[in-house]
Amino acid sequence: MVVKVFFPSCCPEAESGLLLGRWIPEQNAAVVLAIIHYPFIPGQVKQYLEQIKNVTTVNVSVLGSWSSHSSRTEENQFLQDLSSLFPHGFWFQLTQEKENESVFNCHVVQPCRKNNEEDVILIHYDQRKVMLSKLHDMDTKILGNNHNPEVKSEVINSDFAAIFDTVAKCELLFTIDKYDETPIKFTHWQSEGRETSVVVELVKQASVPICMVLLFLVTLVLNICKSRILNVWPLHILWSKLSTRVQLAHRLDHLQTIASTTKAQNHTEFMRKANLFVSFLIDVGLGMLLILWLYQKNRIGQLADALIPAADHIAKKLQELLEWLMGAPAGLKMNKALDEVLGRFFLYHIHLWISYIHLMSSFIEVMLWYVGLSACLGLTVALSVVSDITSLLTFHIYCFYVYGARIYCLKIYGLSSLWRLFRGKKWNVLRQRVDSCSYDLDQLFIGTLLFTVLLFLLPTTALYYLIFTLLRLVVVVIQGLIHLLVDFINSLPLYALGLRLCRPYVLAAGVKFQVFQKVAGKPLHLLMQINPLTYRMIIERYRLPTYSCYPKDSWAALCKKLFVGKLIYPWKRKTGKQD
Known part of the structure; x- marks a missing residue:
């Protein structure tokens, strides 16, 4: 033995x-x-x-x-x-x-x-x-x-x-x-003197009153957010659509967990609190660096001066695109009357948008100055504000996409219903299936006329829908990248990664042995060394829960929605947390 x-x-x-x-x-x-x-x-x-x-x-x-x-x-x-x-x-x-x-x-x-x-x-x-x-x-x-x-x-x-x-x-x-x-x-290892730090002891003594004050402030802010002021009908809808609101609520949950005076019961709870605390500190630190960069050398004024010409340039390009669509785009034969109506309708919206931008031009620098201060709440809050500003500046593109998608969707559903009419079938709404049905000559004649009209008008509508869907997808991809960056910062276990970098033995995956001394007739001496967790395993084990912004539909379902003209929100945040 x-x-x-x-x-x-x-x-x-x-x-x-x-x-x-x-x-x-x-x-x-x-x-x-x-x-x-x-x-x-x-x-x-x-x-x-x-x-x-x-x-x-x-x-x-x-x-x-x-x-x-x-x-x-x-x-x-x-x-x-x-x-x-x-x-x-x-x-x-x-x-x-x-x-x-x-x-x-x-x-x-x-x-x-x-x-x-x-x-x-x-x-x-x-x-x-x-x-x-x-x-x-x-x-x-x-x-x-x-x-x-x-x-x-x-x-x-x-x-x-x-x-x-x-x-x-x-x-x-x-x-x-x-x-x-x-x-x-x-x-033993501390027999020559206990290993301790004056700074750590001071932080331990000061942590309890600081946590109590912080918990009181967080509770006060949460009560204000739940008050009736923000539950008024227009404010409630606008507030619920903002990415900034989602991120602020997420950070308030983090602060509530950090400020809790209840001691962590096990290693997992301690690591979660520590990761949340370090993530919040680094997030705020990056936000303060962003503020220092923005408010030096009048970069806010430079950004405001560049914003109006950029909006005018985008509006001008959209206007040129619509004028190209109102002609013979790529040599395609379009329905002249419908093309003229759709083109003038969208040009009028662009005119309204340019007027709105120039009306707000005198206030943009002041608005950006105050919006820049939101970075003191963290870099993720500033990125969420940028996402909301992107939604606001591209609201006209979103409107174009909704108009084009609704018209295209109505025609697709009309053509599919009329195609079932030619085959002697109909859609049973109660049973959610296609049943056989007999039609008289008048119904078939009217259905033929309507099918012909919708079929010949479909290319014109489909071209407008295709162009505005591509523009909308560009905006969605930009916002999706911003949301992915925010979720990446929120979920990264920075404290655990810092331990892996500075003290890798703290998070151990196992042990390994090395021959320390081997003498004939004497006991074998081995040296036990600790194998640390890999960075991948640390991220998988200690990844913080976050509000996921990944697409809720598969690529096949997304392509099907695009084909039939349904509105897509692939980066819409879910209400539940994802671990």
């Missing part, structure tokens, strides 16, 4: 004493947590072990003795004789060689057996890294095909989870250093 002894890499320099740790029978392994030094009283050691068990719920016990290279023979014999005072299934006697301090002799004593020869593997581990790390279970669905819902998910628990859990739960043991006036002296 092979016995594994996990030995802290900070303890080979320790003086002689007792090995304090936990025995894990399922894995036939012993985890050494600390070394108790002289002078000590066995009764005090037992009392302290009971206190640790009650607080940490870890079955901590004395596993054996440790003899350093500078110890005397009498001390070693005394430590070995203590096995009768601390009964245990296995009593490990680790002795450090005087010639080579990195080589240990390990003798395993079992009181119930006469033959005490056991193969021992000494595994050196970094106690600080193991205590601070979180060992993640491997999910075969994540490792395999994460996009196929039919793939069954199987969680693979690491065999070393108990070792990591033991070291993490015994954090109380590591708070005792040599400067504390305690009857028992230990050697």
Whole structure:
């Protein structure tokens, strides 16, 4: 039988004493947590072990003795004789060689057996890294095909989870250093002094009042948003259509979670809070940088001066496009009367739009100056405002698309109904199916006339619909890219990625072993190292929930809607959250 002894890499320099740790029978392994030094009283050691068990719920016990290279023979014999005072299934006697301090002799004593020869593997581990790390279970669905819902998910628990859990739960043991006036002296990774930071302690003390004030402000803003002021009919409709409203509500939810004074119950809740907090800080920081860039060198004025000529240029190009459609576009034979009516109708809308833009030209710079201040709420809010401004500036294109789509859709549905009339069928509205039907000659004659008229007018309508649909799709793609960028910033787990970059051992995917010392006739020495999670696995595990703006229809359904003339909103946000 092979016995594994996990030995802290900070303890080979320790003086002689007792090995304090936990025995894990399922894995036939012993985890050494600390070394108790002289002078000590066995009764005090037992009392302290009971206190640790009650607080940490870890079955901590004395596993054996440790003899350093500078110890005397009498001390070693005394430590070995203590096995009768601390009964245990296995009593490990680790002795450090005087010639080579990195080589240990390990003798395993079992009181119930006469033959005490056991193969021992000494595994050196970094106690600080193991205590601070979180060992993640491997999910075969994540490792395999994460996009196929039919793939069954199987969680693979690491065999070393108990070792990591033991070291993490015994954090109380590591708070005792040599400067504390305690009857028992230990050697562990913090025995020379506790690792702490004045800044961290100050932040901890100030976090509670700050969170209470922030929670009060967020609650006040939420109550104002839910008041009757914004529920008035026109304001309610306009407010519900804005991307800025969706992003502000999303950030308010984040602030409510961050400002909550309830302590995180587990690692997942802590990481979610930390990711939200870091994401909010970086978002606001990027927004402040954007404000600094916009308000330097009068860039707001330059943007306002360039906006009106750009709108005039777009309107002029649209006017030229309509004049081209009113002629013989690409040599196509169009219905002259219908072409003239549609062309003049759309030209009149362009004229109204240009008049509106020039009427607002004197206020645009002031409006942009105040809109630029929205970036102080975060870069994502500023991008949402840009998306809303894009919708406002291209409202005439949206109107053209709606007019063209409605006319085209009516003709498509009219032609399909009349085509069923020729075949002696009709659409049953109640049963939602096509049934047989008999028509008289008058109905067939009128249907033939209407079918002929709609069929010959269809190319003219279809051309206008095609042109304005393409223009609308260009605007939709631009807004879709903005929404994707906003969702990317909202969902990115920046705190977890920062840990992976600065402290990769904190988010552990597993462990690996390296041969540390191999001497004939001596126990094999291995060095345990932590394998961190990959960046892809971190994003998959800790990705923040966000309001998805991905297309709600498949590409086939989208093409079908475009063909029959139904209105499309492929980047419309859903009301539910997507994880």
